[in-house]
Amino acid sequence: MIHADNLTKRYGERTALDHVSFDVKPGLVTGFLGPNGAGKSTTMRLIVGLDRATSGDVTVNGKHYSEHRAPLREVGVLLDAKAVHRGRSAYDHLLAMGATHGIGKKRVQEVIALTGLETVAKKRVGGFSLGMGQRLGIAAALLGDPATLILDEPVNGLDPEGVVWVRNLARHLAKEGRTVFLSSHLMSEMAQTADHIIVLGRGRVIADESVETILARAQGDGVRVRTPQAGQLTGLLTSAGVTVTGTAADLLEVHGMPSSRIGELAAGAGVVLHELTPLAGSLEDAYMSLTQDEVEYRDTSAAAAFAGGATAPVAPESARQTEEVAR
């Protein structure tokens, strides 16, 4: 369990965190999201005592991180995967870390196997790819078999197989009753991994809720209607007080009326329908609308391109662009 209580962190004039409070609970994967500069890494550094809060407090399993006698056994942390002695092998790095906590070769070999590093374990870390470095960072976090895991951008640099591996690992660890706290830029990734999501924007908590709740809110109220009698149906719908936009000669997007009612109205007037599709909102849309005022660095042209698509389902390409905007 991680308990943050009114955490504030200032760097000179800059307020990186502004009265941030939340709980990260055991048995769940909690995603920590926010645009660049939102304060995610700062929060994680404060949790593990790498930085000191200007005010407020944060504890892990009831104590400040530094008060734990064997922190590796209590909290596993991946903050900066590159912060490793580059001349050492992965095996020696893990062994040296373990030595501070009486953790021996057996456990080192276990985490190497768990993270798929067997074939490179004896190679110098300096030659590792970003993905291998991430796996080593995760291995180090798991070394002490801790009850709480804090992983900053764990999928960064991993290939699709690696991303799925982190997802399954996080879910497995939470199922074992551990507290799993993962940061990411990507709502789409988090939605597939996390049970609960905390979103930061410019140093403040702007959402702290279950993925289910966010998904429910993301459901758009739009309906796509394809009909050869678009003009007639538009007339019927607008006189019922509904918003209709034509996206092609035979294609309408309707807001403010459920699909069932649109179908009934059309049937009553003898209007032929070729398609009647409720439009699901996407999680990326929900995230974008949450954070739209909170992004420090925004590509305004890309942002403008998305301004009109708030209820349209996001195609893979546009989802990728959305992620770029959030970065």
Ligand SMILES: Nc1ncnc2c1ncn2[C@@H]1O[C@H](COP(=O)(O)OP(=O)(O)OP(=O)(O)O)[C@@H](O)[C@H]1O
């Ligand atoms: N050591 C520091 N000195 C001054 N400002 C800092 C320092 N560390 C962070 N900041 C500022 O604090 C804010 C929060 O930064 P932080 O790195 O925590 O955000 P983040 O959400 O992790 O972003 P990213 O996703 O880009 O890693 C930013 O405005 C950043 O510029």
